[in-house]
Amino acid sequence: xxxxxxxxxxxxxxxxxxxxxxxxxxxxxxxxxxxxxxxxxxxxxxxxxxxxxxxxxxxxxxxxxxxxxxxxxxxxxxxxxxxxxxxxxxxxxxxxxxxxxxxxxxxxxxxxxxxxxxxxxxxxxxxxxxxxxxxxxxxxxxxxxxxxxxxxxxxxxxxxxxxxxxxxxxxxxxxxxxxxxxxxxxxxxxxxxxxxxxxxxxxxxxxxxxxxxxxxxxxxxxxxxxxxxxxxxxxxxxxxxxxxxxxxxxxxxxxxxxxxxxxxxxxxxxxxxxxxxxxxxxxxxxxxxxxxxxxxxxxxxxxxxxxxxxxxxxxxxxxxxxxxxxxxxxxxxxxxxxxxxxxxxxxxxxxxxxxxxxxxxxxxxxxxxxxxxxxxxxxxxxxxxxxxxxxxxxxxxxxxxxxxxxxx
Amino acid sequence: xxxxxxxxxxxxxxxxxxxxxxxxxxxxxxxxxxxxxxxxxxxxxxxxxxxxxxxxxxxxxxxxxxxxxxxxxxxxxxxxxxxxxxxxxxxxxxxxxxxxxxxxxxxxxxxxxxxxxxxxxxxxxxxxxxxxxxxxxxxxxxxxxxxxxxxxxxxxxxxxxxxxxxxxxxxxxxxxxxxxxxxxxxxxxxxxxxxxxxxxxxxxxxxxxxxxxxxxxxxxxxxxxxxxxxxxxxxxxxxxxxxxxxxxxxxxxxxxxxxxxxxxxxxxxxxxxxxxxxxxxxxxxxxxxxxxxxxxxxxxxxxxxxxxxxxxxxxxxxxxxxxxxxxxxxxxxxxxxxxxxxxxxxxxxxxxxxxxxxxxxxxxxxxxxxxxxxxxxxxxxxxxxxxxxxxxxxxxxxxxxxxxxxxx
Numbered sequence: 001x002x003x004x005x006x007x008x009x010x011x012x013x014x015x016x017x018x019x020x021x022x023x024x025x026x027x028x029x030x031x032x033x034x035x036x037x038x039x040x041x042x043x044x045x046x047x048x049x050x051x052x053x054x055x056x057x058x059x060x061x062x063x064x065x066x067x068x069x070x071x072x073x074x075x076x077x078x079x080x081x082x083x084x085x086x087x088x089x090x091x092x093x094x095x096x097x098x099x100x101x102x103x104x105x106x107x108x109x110x111x112x113x114x115x116x117x118x119x120x121x122x123x124x125x126x127x128x129x130x131x132x133x134x135x136x137x138x139x140x141x142x143x144x145x146x147x148x149x150x151x152x153x154x155x156x157x158x159x160x161x162x163x164x165x166x167x168x169x170x171x172x173x174x175x176x177x178x179x180x181x182x183x184x185x186x187x188x189x190x191x192x193x194x195x196x197x198x199x200x201x202x203x204x205x206x207x208x209x210x211x212x213x214x215x216x217x218x219x220x221x222x223x224x225x226x227x228x229x230x231x232x233x234x235x236x237x238x239x240x241x242x243x244x245x246x247x248x249x250x251x252x253x254x255x256x257x258x259x260x261x262x263x264x265x266x267x268x269x270x271x272x273x274x275x276x277x278x279x280x281x282x283x284x285x286x287x288x289x290x291x292x293x294x295x296x297x298x299x300x301x302x303x304x305x306x307x308x309x310x311x312x313x314x315x316x317x318x319x320x321x322x323x324x325x326x327x328x329x330x331x332x333x334x335x336x337x338x339x340x341x342x343x344x345x346x347x348x349x350x351x352x353x354x355x356x357x358x359x360x361x362x363x364x365x366x367x368x369x370x371x372x373x374x375x376x377x378x379x380x381x382x383x384x385x386x387x388x389x390x391x392x393x394x395x396x397x398x399x400x401x402x403x404x405x406x407x408x
Numbered sequence: 409x410x411x412x413x414x415x416x417x418x419x420x421x422x423x424x425x426x427x428x429x430x431x432x433x434x435x436x437x438x439x440x441x442x443x444x445x446x447x448x449x450x451x452x453x454x455x456x457x458x459x460x461x462x463x464x465x466x467x468x469x470x471x472x473x474x475x476x477x478x479x480x481x482x483x484x485x486x487x488x489x490x491x492x493x494x495x496x497x498x499x500x501x502x503x504x505x506x507x508x509x510x511x512x513x514x515x516x517x518x519x520x521x522x523x524x525x526x527x528x529x530x531x532x533x534x535x536x537x538x539x540x541x542x543x544x545x546x547x548x549x550x551x552x553x554x555x556x557x558x559x560x561x562x563x564x565x566x567x568x569x570x571x572x573x574x575x576x577x578x579x580x581x582x583x584x585x586x587x588x589x590x591x592x593x594x595x596x597x598x599x600x601x602x603x604x605x606x607x608x609x610x611x612x613x614x615x616x617x618x619x620x621x622x623x624x625x626x627x628x629x630x631x632x633x634x635x636x637x638x639x640x641x642x643x644x645x646x647x648x649x650x651x652x653x654x655x656x657x658x659x660x661x662x663x664x665x666x667x668x669x670x671x672x673x674x675x676x677x678x679x680x681x682x683x684x685x686x687x688x689x690x691x692x693x694x695x696x697x698x699x700x701x702x703x704x705x706x707x708x709x710x711x712x713x714x715x716x717x718x719x720x721x722x723x724x725x726x727x728x729x730x731x732x733x734x735x736x737x738x739x740x741x742x743x744x745x746x747x748x749x750x751x752x753x754x755x756x757x758x759x760x761x762x763x764x765x766x767x768x769x770x771x772x773x774x775x776x777x778x779x780x781x782x783x784x785x786x787x788x789x790x791x792x793x794x795x796x797x798x799x800x801x802x803x804x805x806x807x808x809x810x811x812x813x814x815x816x
Binding site: 015017020049052053055057058060061063064068070071072075077078079081082083085086090092093096098119184241248249 | 423426457461462463465466468469471472473475476478479480482483485486487489491492493494500501506527551635641685
């Protein structure tokens with residue numbers, strides 16, 4: 001059996017924690033399995049390196065920033081290899097490049113385009129524990145070192161699990177699984193035993209921070225089963241698996257929330273073809289990621305268009321649209337920072353009517369006003385005032401009895 | 409013209425110093441030259457990484473220690489590349505592996521066996537400043553990351569200068585050149601303008617710390633001219649060049665001293681064939697580097713053998729020889745830590761008789777007793793009490809008028 005394990009920065013924050021991770025890995029070896037361990041940089045190392053870069057350059061060149069940041073995993077992976085040796089196991093640490101993580105050349109957010117794991121399989125065959133630097137790869141064309149973006153180690157682990165046809169991919173983090181809601185907000189939140197890739201994707205995209213969205217996408221596309229669990233306990237975490245027909249399906253998996261977005265409102269734009277296209281093409285060209293988009297019904301030949309986007313992009317989006325407002329004929333552009341998005345996710349929604357109605361009633365009874373609504377087949381998202389976010393999460397969580405029911 | 413520059417750890421100790429190095433490099437570009445910069449790890453980074461390794465493993469596996477330590481140059485080189493960009497120059501940082509530094513597989517003290525500088529010449533052709541991680545390479549057979557040992561960045565620079573047929577190889581350090589003696593001991597010491605590879609080799613081997621012995625050896629073998637200078641001033645340093653017939657030859661280049669060795673004395677060993685071979689084979693097998701060896705004339709069929717070796721190796725050498733003393737018939741083994749070696753180096757010695765006599769007279773007049781003597785064609789070394797080292801250096805320096813004469 002091949003086990004891929006990924007340990008995040010908090011799990012290897014100092015040399016003592018590195019030793020504890022080594023003991024966990026040793027246990028898997030004692031159980032007779034092959035292990036490939038993916039590690040992030042220790043604790044705040046990446047942030048420290050970024051700070052040094054900023055002392056030198058306002059906008060550090062992306063190629064060199066990637067070269068710099070990849071020093072972080074190099075340190076954690078070699079220390080972990082030493083800790084394995086100290087426990088009597090031979091280990092081989094491999095950089096992203098050595099491990100065959102081939103990417104495109106987009107520094108800072110490269111995408112994996114191929115995995116050539118020859119050195120990994122060779123080292124496994126030699127009985128070694130293989131330790132791979134997370135978050136990094138090498139570009140196919142330029143042979144330059146690349147990074148996969150924040151949280152990219154999750155994707156490294158999933159991609160290796162897929163390429164090696166691993167039996168399981170364990171994602172170790174500082175929480176012990178995926179919850180029906182954020183336990184810091186909703187004390188009644190319950191750990192999910194099992195969730196489908198699709199549901200996890202929606203949860204991650206809607207603010208659940210436990211897994212990087214891209215890693216879940218990769219896992220879904222390649223059928224990789226993930227086990228999200230804590231590196232500080234030995235208890236079972238949450239399994240993220242393919243949806244199967246015989247899987248006892250909970251109607252609702254959980255409630256996610258996100259306070260990292262703001263609402264852009266463009267008032268009284270002429271209600272005619274091409275206007276929305278014009279606006280959103282301009283935003284896309286400026287590399288601004290839009291989340292929800294809502295257009296109200298037309299009154300007197302004009303309409304309001306609202307969309308949500310990351311708080312950090314608010315000012316530049318407003319500037320952009322003000323420049324454009326003469327051309328598209330909008331009356332006013334505003335950006336509201338005080339919103340929050342609350343999302344209800346569940347594969348069972350597809351076959352259970354009335355879920356949306358139930359969510360809206362619960363919010364209404366709790367006195368929470370809904371400003372925007374957006375849905376997918378397995379998700380309903382609403383935008384509310386940011387003051388209301390905790391009330392909203394608790395109300396929805398309780399309405400659907402998420403604390404009480406046991407998920408398959 | 410191709411210029412190779414090497415900056416040591418103190419020259420890139422923090423981000424401000426990295427910026428100052430960038431300005432020096434920019435000057436060379438403005439002068440219209442191609443530049444390849446070799447950097448060490450910042451300040452005490454290597455020591456900090458070694459400390460972390462020691463927190464985890466008593467004897468860290470050498471492969472993983474090399475992987476760990478090479479993170480140091482990765483950080484300094486990418487920061488320097490960013491600083492170049494900030495000044496308006498494009499730069500490409502390259503790891504030892506990317507720069508084509510091919511070594512054997514002896515982790516921790518690998519030797520360069522080939523240089524394949526394709527990526528360097530390509531980047532130079534593209535107008536980029538090339539920044540190469542010093543001290544590191546990649547093993548030809550295992551493709552593992554290797555390091556060249558302490559001071560290995562000097563060797564990286566010399567090897568690249570040779571492979572690229574650079575016009576000059578500048579070694580930037582925290583002193584401004586090679587002196588006729590250590591200025592901290594001998595205030596009259598004078599900076600040498602020029603010294604031959606052979607003389608520099610002897611000086612480095614006899615305790616002058618400004619250049620790694622191996623880098624000088626490499627420079628000699630490949631005819632690379634070195635310019636040793638300070639990164640804190642713009643004044644000329646010391647040139648280390650091939651000895652040429654028309655080179656106005658100073659009789660003496662300088663006085664070096666070394667207090668890092670002790671003297672092993674093996675008393676009253678039988679004066680018969682094979683005994684010395686037995687002793688020094690045993691020491692060599694234990695990886696103990698012997699420097700000077702002196703055997704006294706025989707009295708009553710026995711003799712005393714003395715040798716100098718690094719202080720750290722004293723205890724294990726004594727243990728080894730005590731185990732062996734029955735077999736070889738030695739009467740006693742002792743280790744004297746309180747010695748110092750003082751060496752006089754000069755290519756002109758070959759053709760000037762009486763240099764040894766002059767050195768011994770100077771020491772005798774200064775009241776310094778000589779315990780051991782060893783010579784090469786261009787060097788005379790003596791072992792004295794460590795208390796006497798400063799007196800000895802000053803006396804010899806003055807006797808040969810090193811402060812007064814101007815070296816070619």
